[in-house]
Amino acid sequence: MNAVQAGGASALVPAPLVLRVDQAGPFVVGPETAVVVGPGDELLAVGVGVADLLGRRRGHAVPVRVARPDEPAAAGAVVIQLSAADSDGLPAGDEAYRLSATADAVHLVARTSVGLQRAVATLRQLLTDDETVLPTIPAVLVEDAPRYAWRGLSVDVARHMVAPDDLRRILDLLAAYKLNVLHLHLTDDQAWRLDLPSRPELVVRSSGASVGGDPGGHYTADDWAALLAHAVARGVTVVPEIDVPGHVNAALHAYGELVPGGEPVEEYLGVEVGFSRLTAALPATAVFLEDVLGDLAAMTPGEYLHIGGDEALTLDGDDYAALTGAAARVVRAHGKRVVGWQEIAAAPLEPGTVVQLWDVRADTAPVVAAVAAGALLLASPAPHAYLDLAYGPGFPLGQDWAGYVDVRDAYDWDPATVLPGVDPAAVIGVEAAVWTETLRTFDDLMTMLLPRLAAVAEVAWSAPDRRDWEGFRVRLAGQAAPWDALGLAWYRSSQIDWPA
Numbered sequence: 001m002n003a004v005q006a007g008g009a010s011a012l013v014p015a016p017l018v019l020r021v022d023q024a025g026p027f028v029v030g031p032e033t034a035v036v037v038g039p040g041d042e043l044l045a046v047g048v049g050v051a052d053l054l055g056r057r058r059g060h061a062v063p064v065r066v067a068r069p070d071e072p073a074a075a076g077a078v079v080i081q082l083s084a085a086d087s088d089g090l091p092a093g094d095e096a097y098r099l100s101a102t103a104d105a106v107h108l109v110a111r112t113s114v115g116l117q118r119a120v121a122t123l124r125q126l127l128t129d130d131e132t133v134l135p136t137i138p139a140v141l142v143e144d145a146p147r148y149a150w151r152g153l154s155v156d157v158a159r160h161m162v163a164p165d166d167l168r169r170i171l172d173l174l175a176a177y178k179l180n181v182l183h184l185h186l187t188d189d190q191a192w193r194l195d196l197p198s199r200p201e202l203v204v205r206s207s208g209a210s211v212g213g214d215p216g217g218h219y220t221a222d223d224w225a226a227l228l229a230h231a232v233a234r235g236v237t238v239v240p241e242i243d244v245p246g247h248v249n250a251a252l253h254a255y256g257e258l259v260p261g262g263e264p265v266e267e268y269l270g271v272e273v274g275f276s277r278l279t280a281a282l283p284a285t286a287v288f289l290e291d292v293l294g295d296l297a298a299m300t301p302g303e304y305l306h307i308g309g310d311e312a313l314t315l316d317g318d319d320y321a322a323l324t325g326a327a328a329r330v331v332r333a334h335g336k337r338v339v340g341w342q343e344i345a346a347a348p349l350e351p352g353t354v355v356q357l358w359d360v361r362a363d364t365a366p367v368v369a370a371v372a373a374g375a376l377l378l379a380s381p382a383p384h385a386y387l388d389l390a391y392g393p394g395f396p397l398g399q400d401w402a403g404y405v406d407v408r409d410a411y412d413w414d415p416a417t418v419l420p421g422v423d424p425a426a427v428i429g430v431e432a433a434v435w436t437e438t439l440r441t442f443d444d445l446m447t448m449l450l451p452r453l454a455a456v457a458e459v460a461w462s463a464p465d466r467r468d469w470e471g472f473r474v475r476l477a478g479q480a481a482p483w484d485a486l487g488l489a490w491y492r493s494s495q496i497d498w499p500a
């Protein structure tokens with residue numbers, strides 16, 4: 001029998017702000033258990049999700065109902081409520097929640113439905129998931145809120161296409177670790193993966209393949225809408241990236257008007273970077289930026305659009321500033337906020353622009369200056385957060401340009417001090433990134449994400465005084481059973497004592 005032994009109070013990743021383990025339990029999910037939401041029916045979807053979670057392994061349906069106003073606490077219930085914001089005693093913030101469990105009842109309270117989704121992620125980890133006995137929830141009090149507002153994963157779907165179903169599995173994983181941003185690197189030299197109504201040739205001509213001639217693909221408007229709905233239901237914001245003014249070979253292959261001389265360039269399926277560029281002097285360039293970023297803004301409910309800006313190695317400084325400035329103006333004109341890789345700090349920026357740090361070996365003085373002038377810092381330092389870097393020498397997947405990243409490297413760092421000279425209050429958050437030059441399959445991708453994504457998630461969520469490597473190692477080992485149960489590939493790093 002392949003009984004999945006997970007759950008319990010020692011299983012929580014990321015570590016919560018407050019965890020008190022009591023003796024007066026556990027709560028046993030039995031035939032009498034019901035989920036009670038509200039009053040009001042706006043939490044029914046959350047309730048159905050919890051009922052599904054509690055009933056799944058037992059194969060019996062857990063009923064869900066809306067509470068009557070002033071109904072006394074029902075014994076045997078899992079109660080899900082929005083708090084009265086003023087007097088709730090919760091930690092600060094929209095994502096704060098309280099989960100309390102006794103033998104009698106389980107209570108989930110938050111200020112927002114997103115906060116309740118974080119509580120559900122905790123409930124999922126607490127639940128013992130052994131099909132041979134009744135599921136239980138240990139008697140605990142959890143009071144929790146994130147350290148950082150932006151807790152993301154960037155996925156490069158340009159170098160290798162990632163199918164919509166696989167992106168949904170990634171969204172489920174993000175929600176499980178309380179990550180709240182999926183950044184999609186949709187365009188690069190090799191391919192353009194999102195169909196935009198104003199520019200149909202982009203996917204017609206430039207999405208048919210991946211690096212090395214591997215299979216390609218693209219997201220239709222319907223795929224995109226379905227993906228966004230899946231994200232919203234999990235409290236995850238999708239931040240799409242159109243990378244300009246470098247990394248644009250796929251666009252130059254689709255539209256010759258973007259190339260001096262007017263002829264489309266050849267398709268490129270190699271792994272070099274830095275050679276392609278937009279041309280500021282061509283009138284078609286401004287029209288293109290307006291078209292693609294305008295379409296993207298219209299298709300994206302989230303607040304942010306990412307304009308790339310990395311590795312435009314063949315552009316001089318003036319043209320680079322003109323082109324990134326033009327892209328940023330289009331984004332703002334469409335009511336969105338701008339995110340860009342750290343290179344954009346070399347150009348003038350509006351306050352509030354999010355600058356994504358990645359190459360900590362480069363000259364980072366412009367990033368420090370941009371933050372001092374009002375930009376926000378998103379921390380993706382490659383030696384800690386680049387999950388396409390190999391775990392160690394000889395690892396069959398990934399790159400090593402910034403060294404190796406084993407689990408402890410992904411865990412043992414502090415976003416507040418990762419860039420000396422930056423005000424810690426200007427750090428908006430943390431994002432892991434996975435580039436897919438060498439990652440050909442979903443299993444390859446998962447092998448790079450797991451277990452390291454869980455480490456970055458704890459860096460992003462948990463207060464510094466709640467984090468310690470020895471404790472994390474033990475809790476992380478407890479994640480293997482759920483990964484196996486979900487059929488996800490993962491790497492048995494020798495830094496962790498995994499179950500046999």
Ligand code: TNX
Nearest residue numbers: 273310311341358388399435
């Ligand atoms: C640098 S990170 C890049 C990507 C590569 C990555 C490989 C960044 C903003 N640009 O184009 O895929 O290195 O690790």
